[in-house]
Amino acid sequence: MAVIQEVARTRGAARERRKGDGKAAALFLAPWFVGLVLVTAFPLVASLYLSFTDYSLLEAPGWIGLENYTAMFSDPRFFQALKVTFTYVLVSVPLQLAAALALAMVLDKGLRGLAFYRSVYYLPSLLGGSVAIAILWRQVFGADGLVNQVLGFFGIEGVGWVSHPDYALGTLMILNVWTFGAPMIIFLAGLRQIPAMYYEAASIDGAGRWRRFRSITVPLLTPIIFFNLVLQLIGAFQSFTQAFIVSGGTGGPVDSTLFYTLYLYEKGFSSYQMGYASAMAWFLLLVVAGMTAVNFLASKFWVFYDD
Amino acid sequence: MTDAPARTEPRPESHPAGPRPTLSEVAATYPERRPPRGRAWAAVRRVLRHVALIAFGLVMLYPLLWMLASSFKPTELIFREPGLIPTEWDFGNYTDGWNALLDPFSHYLLNSAIVVLGSVLGNLVSCSMAAYAFARLKFRGRNLWFAIMLMSIMLPIHVIIVPQYILFSSLSWINTFLPLIVPKLLATDAFFVFLMVQFFRGIPKDLDEAARLDGCGHGRIFLRIMLPLSLPALATTAIFTFIWTWNDFFSQLIFLTKPDMYTVPIALRTFVDATSNSSWGPLFAMSIVSLIPVFLVFLFGQKYLVKGIATTGIK
């Protein structure tokens, strides 16, 4: 530790010497910048432009000003989509992160065959977009599926978990937790980044498991927790595949799983109102960007960086 | 939230500062600190943990097992007898599925492999470079550029795809793998840039400060310090890029129009059609086949997830 503290003292001096790394940054960022200009920027700008047009995809777009935006705010299904999406984001993101972190801790080390368990637990996440998945869900959550068979064993009569308007969204949230594989892997990688000597030292000092978790794991993992939070949030707002597959693309039963992007997709590709869909997309961008900004501001108070 | 802990907190003040204890020294302290009955109890607990992990795994895997079982049933029995153990074994789904489309299924596996390998390579190189700049370099407008980068993943693909198509079409890239690979070479996958930024920031800055004092340039710090120390992040990037590209359906559907160029997800979709007969048996069989490479990549790739600082030591 003394060594590190010593180095830390010299850090200030080093930082002063370095006024800026513009040249190096330009080099390191060159591919990204080319990509931004050539690949990313055009669709971004184009979709913004399209949000002010009447665009059927089949014909050239025509400028209609703010009409899409005003139409959006008097569309009851738009608000239904917002409601569904916010409910989903607020419940499932924290749940999934908690499950992923807990499992990452269990699967981190200290047991034979962990590599195998990790792979097995990751498998469901691999299935996410497969065409077969709707059928598979029915086997588990259908009126005659696995869940209800188990419940029936205990004398409880189940419902159609994905086909009943009151339960479908909740079931989707559970499905999302079930595919916690990706954040789990990122947590695992993060855990591996924590120098073992911290734990060794803490053990020697007699710190218990819980204390080690609170005082070493969590603080040193905060950048990764933060990353997962930000990206799961961005991702959850754009949730599409699960609902699309489970509801056969309709957002049903009766719009109970009408996710924002599902509605947007429906507008763009089956109602041929790509202008409206683009307006929805940009509204979403503003919302998500706002939440992400808040997230970044808040991160100053709880995320612990080494720099 | 929790208070940001001081860097020294993990090691309480009471501990005498000194050279880092070696692993064997640490290990040597353990037996003395355990009660005599501990060993037996630990064995029991280990067994219990395995039992719990296996039970949980079975629940997780039920749909997958169901798919596996169904891939061995004749198509017409899949829904009539949905149990886990087939009453009638039919391996024909695998041969039928392999040859059901215009090219043998290996053709689509190969196409997917090309796209995936290009994407993995592209993401590893370009995202880590961009991440180094964002994590370690000081330059004008860094936060603004970073925000712009994050913004690019906040728009749903469904509104992006049409302008993208127009763009790639004007470059005559439709029906080639270029629209799928080139963007990856240009660090457009902000997810991974951000991921690596977070990992790079987790590496003690003292290391590269020291290297700088020794006269290392950014290129060498990047190659010699950052990359080796963030092996878990690189492995994560490689594995996720592999899996996500392997499974990505929409952009491959839109950008590849010739059946010769089709990749696995598109090929799989051609087994089922809402308006006519669907070959569920071959579909499940080929879905299993297409899961194998991903599973293997994961199984073998994840050992690199484990090779972090923790095992290589800090220097």
Next chain:
Amino acid sequence: MRVTATRAARRRGVALTALTAAGALALTACSGDSGALPSDDDGGGDGNVEIRFAWWGSDDRHKTTQQIIDLFEEKNPGITVVPDYTDWDGYWDKLATATAGGDTPDVITQEERYLSDYASRGVIGEMTGVDTSEIPADILSTGEVDGKLVGIPTGVNAYAMVADPQIFADAGVEMPDDTTWTWDEYVDIAGKISKGAGDGVWGAQDYGFNEAGLNVLARQKGETLYNADGTLGVSKETVAEFFQTSLDLMANGGQPDASRSVEYQNAGPEGSLLGTNAGAMGVWWSNQLGALSDASGHELELLRLPGESEFERTGMYFKPAMYYSISAKTEHPEESAKLVDFLLNDPEVAKLQLTDRGLPANLTVREAILPELAAADQKVADFMAALEPDIVDNPAVPPNGANEIQDIMIRINTEVLFERMTPDEAADAFLKDVGAAIGG
């Protein structure tokens, strides 16, 4: 200096991007004259013409269609046909995107709910140079939008009742006389089967998710789902009555509970009540009889829908299974027409695809393949032949926006099944939502 350079670059970048954006959109806006395939640079020069043919379907159709293409290329040297296929859902996303990008395929497979959308926006043009003399006029006219022939029907299907005689027998219920049975009798029979056949077997699968059934009922009552001018032609009473039948069936146990109905609706033919031997009746398109029979392992029968002699007239009709259309912007209209002509009229083509694109609309060709049909398809052909004299007319092409009705039907029918809407409220909602979809 470094800073200013970056700034300048950034400004240039933004300007460039904006320029490209405007340019590319302008490009699509006037893509009417380009419509170029990315790969047909060689077109014309050496006499070799490349045309792209797009269709949807599953593996069987892709294989036979490729054989048909090979045959065409053999008979027409100098024309190369590039296949472009995917499943139903992916097909429309891909077609719309390609159209937006100015890469419309030359020969496009169409469906009635999309035909008007594509025709009225000038994506598909008037069909010329295709011999349609063998196709009955009333079938051919279902491909007309605004008086122009924009799609030629490949074959026809009928929306009919599929029944499983074995389950009828197990339940001790007689098969009905389908020329006289009424909707009430249908409800009654379904209820009896559910009682007689035991647990887990029902009389009928819910029919309310598909608007075709509503159209038949409307036509029986002298109305129609869409008028020829593209407005709604069905009354509120008829829509309410349509939904009421589902409620009656749930009340007497003739069909499963709401949750199961939603699940079976999502399960396709293979996972349906009939396909899994869990029900005696279901309403399907006639060409799905083969898939249903294979899945169930039973010999299924086709019946006419109830009510054909109950009201003013018969309601059943022939629906074109799909259409062949040609891009209005194709560079090779002649070669494209040649391909369509070949697909419709060549006897060898018919022998390869049989009823895969519906019972062939070309009567000579239909005659020629009859002996080659599998048992289920044979039944379809017989059923259609018997039905034909009783069909009054065929509905006009549905208006723009008609493809949205699929989702609207599913949504409103689910509301009814879960009793969150009365049939009356559902009828109001239906008229309002469909009206908005086809009006906008």
